[in-house]
Amino acid sequence: MKVLVPIKRVVDYNVKVRVKADNTGVDLANVKMAMNPFCEIAVEEAVRLKEKGVVTEIIAVTVGSKAAQEQLRTAMALGADRSILIETEEDAQPLAIAKALKAIVEKEQPQLVILGKQAIDGDNSQTGQMLAALTGMAQGTFASEVVVEGDKVKVTREVDGGFQTVELKLPAVVTTDLRLNEPRYASLPNIMKAKKKPLDTVSGADLGVDFAPRTKTLKVEAPAARSAGIKVASVEELVSKLKNEAKVI
Amino acid sequence: MGILVYAEHDNSTIKGATLNVVTAAAKIGGDITVLVAGKGCGAAAEAAAKIAGVSKVLVADNDAYGHQLAENVADLVAELGKGYSHILIPATTTGKNFAPRVAALLDAEQISEIITVESADTFKRPIYAGNAIATVQSSDSVKVITVRATGFDAAAAEGGSASVEAVDVAKDAGVSSFVSEELAKSDRPELTAAKVVISGGRGMQNGDNFEMLYKVADKLGAAVGASRAAVDAGFVPNDMQVGQTGKIVAPQLYIAIGISGAIQHLAGMKDSKVIVAINKDEEAPIFQVADYGLVADLFDAVPELEKQI
Numbered sequence A: 001m002k003v004l005v006p007i008k009r010v011v012d013y014n015v016k017v018r019v020k021a022d023n024t025g026v027d028l029a030n031v032k033m034a035m036n037p038f039c040e041i042a043v044e045e046a047v048r049l050k051e052k053g054v055v056t057e058i059i060a061v062t063v064g065s066k067a068a069q070e071q072l073r074t075a076m077a078l079g080a081d082r083s084i085l086i087e088t089e090e091d092a093q094p095l096a097i098a099k100a101l102k103a104i105v106e107k108e109q110p111q112l113v114i115l116g117k118q119a120i121d122g123d124n125s126q127t128g129q130m131l132a133a134l135t136g137m138a139q140g141t142f143a144s145e146v147v148v149e150g151d152k153v154k155v156t157r158e159v160d161g162g163f164q165t166v167e168l169k170l171p172a173v174v175t176t177d178l179r180l181n182e183p184r185y186a187s188l189p190n191i192m193k194a195k196k197k198p199l200d201t202v203s204g205a206d207l208g209v210d211f212a213p214r215t216k217t218l219k220v221e222a223p224a225a226r227s228a229g230i231k232v233a234s235v236e237e238l239v240s241k242l243k244n245e246a247k248v249i
Numbered sequence B: 001m002g003i004l005v006y007a008e009h010d011n012s013t014i015k016g017a018t019l020n021v022v023t024a025a026a027k028i029g030g031d032i033t034v035l036v037a038g039k040g041c042g043a044a045a046e047a048a049a050k051i052a053g054v055s056k057v058l059v060a061d062n063d064a065y066g067h068q069l070a071e072n073v074a075d076l077v078a079e080l081g082k083g084y085s086h087i088l089i090p091a092t093t094t095g096k097n098f099a100p101r102v103a104a105l106l107d108a109e110q111i112s113e114i115i116t117v118e119s120a121d122t123f124k125r126p127i128y129a130g131n132a133i134a135t136v137q138s139s140d141s142v143k144v145i146t147v148r149a150t151g152f153d154a155a156a157a158e159g160g161s162a163s164v165e166a167v168d169v170a171k172d173a174g175v176s177s178f179v180s181e182e183l184a185k186s187d188r189p190e191l192t193a194a195k196v197v198i199s200g201g202r203g204m205q206n207g208d209n210f211e212m213l214y215k216v217a218d219k220l221g222a223a224v225g226a227s228r229a230a231v232d233a234g235f236v237p238n239d240m241q242v243g244q245t246g247k248i249v250a251p252q253l254y255i256a257i258g259i260s261g262a263i264q265h266l267a268g269m270k271d272s273k274v275i276v277a278i279n280k281d282e283e284a285p286i287f288q289v290a291d292y293g294l295v296a297d298l299f300d301a302v303p304e305l306e307k308q309i
């Protein structure tokens, strides 16, 4: 079966972003970009399913600018067979992204779509669920285990109280949580091979999707800074401060 | 128009996060209707009717909603939600699971994890692991919003007397089914509701050493949390993870033990009132947000702490 893996180009997770002085957004100039970590987990899961013989083809797809080709190449170096760039310069929101992905789902007819549970830039955690709704597919979000059995998939999900396991009819949408797997690194030969794998570009407009955000960002500010605290010399001093100064115990 | 609040519950009681969402709804202004969807959830509906500020409770009691399957619940909420100006859902794993489905079904852009209400269409929400706060304005006719509980006080659980109305809408999408669940049982308070949280990180070295934290927790009536590193290493279960991609907590007192203070961890706890860090590395970034920092070996400091409190 075919698997579609939507991925996102985001600021590298090690970067502490700064808000722009004019409060219009965060400063992305000269900042290291990478594949969203949850998307790496999604690619890895697809590759493992292919290694198990469950999956025959992995297609990586992203909605973004030309620069996002870099992350598609990474996905192919990690094991995706081909990829699709849905090109737009707009700061597309999850609903529009899900609509664009729906068009690809209709064309490619994957049995499984594996996304990250959350993009670490916007922290939205929406796209997979929206795609599932728009295509009428079942969903297994925040997955820590995915087992394909015939025309069904069993997904164990990380929930607030522990774990929940659900069974979904294929085709289905899965979103990855941290414990699903530990992504591999791309080897140099695979990075070279990925350069020759097919990367198609379609313009977002051709899919008939309006990417202009309907939610307006009025301003972006730095969070309130915490005032600097103090170092205490001993447990005794700590307990005394907590009792008498902070009055929290 | 009015506001539809989705109640999180276990069929008999209302989960705390619901009360914070009711406060967010009150800030928006308008009649507040609470939807209780579940199986055998009459008691939860009765409890919802007592929440201060709620004018009506809708109960959808049906097998299809028993395990809060996203496909079924989203269809229900999207259908009922059409008549409201806002649909507010707790940003718990249950809420985050189905809310975007509701939004997509209503062709609305969801606004995730708001922390303030500026006006009926304008909200603040953290982005980039809380390193930036965006003020966003929605133009959708039905606004689908998830609410971060730590941003709002809890509404009073008692004092209201809302009417309770059954809704006879059974939505079974027929594409998913519940298999099993494994829920951690604990006598300690819930992480997101506790007044005191004590969390351990990779510095704890193994799961057995968390016993030290449980002892302190039991003396303080605290909940116990963890960093991702401690969860990934298998010291403790995943539902204890605090952070950008785990639970968001804002207790009166947060004690970080053997946690370095990565941005992803800080995202989940830096709104705590008082932060204490115990770490043997005086350069650890956690000290930049700690009100009281103790540079010490945790294996000396934690047993000592337990003795002195």
Ligand SMILES: Cc1cc2nc3c(=O)[nH]c(=O)nc-3n(C[C@H](O)[C@H](O)[C@H](O)COP(=O)(O)OP(=O)(O)OC[C@H]3O[C@@H](n4cnc5c(N)ncnc54)[C@H](O)[C@@H]3O)c2cc1C
Pocket (backbone or CB within 6 Å): A013, A037, A038, A120, B200, B201, B202, B203, B204, B226, B227, B228, B229, B230, B241, B242, B243, B244, B245, B246, B247, B257, B258, B259, B260, B261, B262, B263, B264, B265, B268, B278, B279, B280, B281, B284, B296, B297, B298, B299
């Ligand atoms: C996509 C993504 C999502 C993530 N989400 C989260 C999240 O939600 N929550 C989260 O916590 N992390 C998250 N992380 C991981 C985060 O980046 C850090 O790796 C993690 O928080 C580190 O955990 P730690 O502080 O326990 O471990 P470390 O960074 O290894 O720190 C251990 C600390 O213990 C101290 N120590 C060791 N021994 C002792 C001792 N004997 N006495 C005293 N101190 C000692 C050390 O000095 C050190 O500071 C995420 C990462 C990614 C990429």
Ligand SMILES: Nc1ncnc2c1ncn2[C@@H]1O[C@H](COP(=O)(O)O)[C@@H](O)[C@H]1O
Pocket (backbone or CB within 6 Å): A005, A006, A007, A008, A009, A036, A038, A039, A042, A061, A062, A063, A064, A092, A094, A097, A114, A115, A116, A117, A118, A119, A120, A122, A123, A124, A125, A126, A127, A128
């Ligand atoms: N622009 C995009 N292109 C392709 N996939 C995306 C895009 N944005 C988000 N996704 C997918 O949706 C997941 C969740 O993102 P979000 O809903 O933005 O938190 C990501 O991990 C990706 O798998």
